[in-house]
Amino acid sequence: MSNQKEVLLTEEGLQNLKDELENFKTVKRHEVAERLKEAISQGDLSENSEYDAAKEEQGLIEARILTLENMIRNAKIIKTGETDKTVVSVGAKVT
Numbered sequence: 001m002s003n004q005k006e007v008l009l010t011e012e013g014l015q016n017l018k019d020e021l022e023n024f025k026t027v028k029r030h031e032v033a034e035r036l037k038e039a040i041s042q043g044d045l046s047e048n049s050e051y052d053a054a055k056e057e058q059g060l061i062e063a064r065i066l067t068l069e070n071m072i073r074n075a076k077i078i079k080t081g082e083t084d085k086t087v088v089s090v091g092a093k094v095t
Helices: 011-041 049-073
Strands: 007-009 075-077
Touching (some): 007 011, 011 075, 049 075
Parallel strands (some): 007 075
């Protein structure tokens, strides 16, 4: 039995998460790697605030990547057009 929670998403919501994950993996990781490379080239890392900021951002990016991967792995697609119109449920529009 998995202790991972189901993530209820529409098809569009799942695609948005996949797009965000791809952006973090290809663009954001590269940007922070360049910032780290630049900060390291400046020398002494013990008092280098640019290096500290880049390392912190790298940690945030990696955490978000793990979160997105987990959400995608545990996604359950909601079919909004196939819901019972007499019951309020996830994905229902109520007026």
